[in-house]
Amino acid sequence: MKLIMFDMDGTLIDTASLIAEHMATTFSEAGLSAPSPERVRRIIGLSLPQAMLRLLGTDDVALAEKLATAYRAHYRASLVAAEGREGLFPGAREAIVELAARDDIVLGIATGKGLAGVHRLTQLHDIAQFFSTLQTPDHNPSKPHPAMMERAMAETGARRERTVIIGDTTFDMEMGKAAGTKTIGVTWGYHHANELTGAGADILVSAYADLPAAIDTVLET
Numbered sequence: 001m002k003l004i005m006f007d008m009d010g011t012l013i014d015t016a017s018l019i020a021e022h023m024a025t026t027f028s029e030a031g032l033s034a035p036s037p038e039r040v041r042r043i044i045g046l047s048l049p050q051a052m053l054r055l056l057g058t059d060d061v062a063l064a065e066k067l068a069t070a071y072r073a074h075y076r077a078s079l080v081a082a083e084g085r086e087g088l089f090p091g092a093r094e095a096i097v098e099l100a101a102r103d104d105i106v107l108g109i110a111t112g113k114g115l116a117g118v119h120r121l122t123q124l125h126d127i128a129q130f131f132s133t134l135q136t137p138d139h140n141p142s143k144p145h146p147a148m149m150e151r152a153m154a155e156t157g158a159r160r161e162r163t164v165i166i167g168d169t170t171f172d173m174e175m176g177k178a179a180g181t182k183t184i185g186v187t188w189g190y191h192h193a194n195e196l197t198g199a200g201a202d203i204l205v206s207a208y209a210d211l212p213a214a215i216d217t218v219l220e221t
Contacts, residue, residue, distance in 0.1 A: 002104055002219050003158035005135075005149065005181075007167035008111040009044050010189030012092050013121060016041055018085050022078065023055070026071040032056075041190040045112045045169040047142035048072070072114075079120075088125055089188055091208030098212060100130040106156050108133035110148040110165060110175070115139075132156060144174035149181055164202075164218055166211070173199035182218040184211070 009015045016037070024034035035055045043051040048071060052064035099105050107130050109118060115138040122128035133155045135148035153163055165176035168189020176183035177200040185196030187206045196204060202218045205211050 001106055001156070001158055001162060002215070003106050003108060003133075003153060003156050003163040004099060004215060005108045005110045005133075005152055005163065005165045006096075006131075007045060007165070007169070007172050008109060008113050008118065008121070010168035010191075011166060011172075011186055012088060012109075013086055013125075014089055015086050016044065016190060018075075018078075019044060022071055022074045025074055026067055027055070029070065030067060044190050045143055045167070045171045047112050047137035048114075050142040051112070086121060086124070088127075089208065093125065093127060095208040095211050096127055096130050099215070106132050106158065108135065108152045108156070110135040110143070110152060110167075110172075112137060112143060112171075143169075143171040144178060146175055146179035149175060149179035153179075153181075162219055164215060166215075168196075170195050170199035173201050176200070184214055184218060186211075 006012055020037040020040040023040045027034045039055060043054045048068040049064045052067045053059065056064060100107055109131050111118060113136060115134065115136045118134055118136055122131065133152045135152050140147040140151060149165060153160065160180040164182040164184055165172050166184045166186060167173065168186045169191045173183045173185060173196055183201050185201035185204045187193045187204055193204055203214050205214045
């Protein structure tokens with residue numbers, strides 16, 4: 001059995017502009033300088049408190065938690081107005097359907113997004129039924145800690161050498177390497193291709209159409 005784990009933001013779903021807007025609002029309302037969209041892209045994939053700490057550039061955990069709470073409130077309040085701004089990347093659903101149809105594959109998600117958001121978005125895009133394990137910061141440390149991958153393998157019985165994480169950030173690649181699994185970097189997301197390679201990506205793909213073959217390549221070597 002092959003366990004195929006997907007990151008969400010920047011890999012399955014394009015949420016960068018929406019996240020950047022809510023970060024700017026959250027920081028501005030707290031009397032802080034709003035982070036630029038580019039800075040926000042750099043932290044997408046981390047758990048929300050960890051992302052806030054990086055944007056703040058401090059170790060003020062209390063402030064980070066306060067900002068995280070405010071950010072969540074803004075995001076929830078915007079869901080109706082944000083309709084259509086949390087779309088799947090081109091080819092994502094087709095690739096998931098193709099992979100899920102194979103009897104040698106189990107699919108999962110490992111994301112910095114909260115579990116409620118994962119349920120909402122997978123149901124919104126009618127892909128929830130394809131994923132057997134969902135790993136989030138609700139019950140794991142933030143990426144790049146390997147806990148999400150380790151817990152997914154424990155839940156599914158998958159072996160490390162038959163498991164891969166597919167993601168768009170160095171956090172995903174580092175998490176996979178720390179867990180002893182294979183890693184596939186996607187180039188349509190929020191970190192640059194050379195960064196993914198430097199963080200340990202076993203292979204890069206530039207389109208979802210190339211993903212099934214890339215999975216077979218890394219899991220058969």
